[in-house]
Amino acid sequence: MEHPDFKTWLRQKKIDPKAFASAEMGRFMELKRLFDQVHPNSFTAQKLFLINKVRRSYPLTEEVEKPVQRKPMAKPKIVKPKTS
Numbered sequence: 001m002e003h004p005d006f007k008t009w010l011r012q013k014k015i016d017p018k019a020f021a022s023a024e025m026g027r028f029m030e031l032k033r034l035f036d037q038v039h040p041n042s043f044t045a046q047k048l049f050l051i052n053k054v055r056r057s058y059p060l061t062e063e064v065e066k067p068v069q070r071k072p073m074a075k076p077k078i079v080k081p082k083t084s
C-alpha cells in the first residue's frame with residue numbers, strides 16, 4: 001500500500017498546504033522532512049498537538065462533498081395467514 005505525500009496528507013487533515021508553506025516555510029520543510037522518513041500514522045501520533053494548532057491557523061477552504069441523503073427504506077409488510 002502506498003502512502004500519501006505530505007501535501008495530500010495535509011489536505012486529509014484539513015490543512016491548506018499552500019497557505020501553510022507560504023506563511024511558515026521553515027516549519028513546513030521540517031515537518032515534510034520528518035514525514036518522508038516515518039510512516040504517516042507514526043507522524044500523526046508524534047505531532048498530534050502541533051497538527052491541531054496548524055489546522056486552526058491554516059484551515060482548508062475547499063468544501064468536502066456531503067453524501068446524498070436517501071429516503072429510509074420502507075419496511076416490508078408481512079401478511080399473516082388467517083387461521084380459523
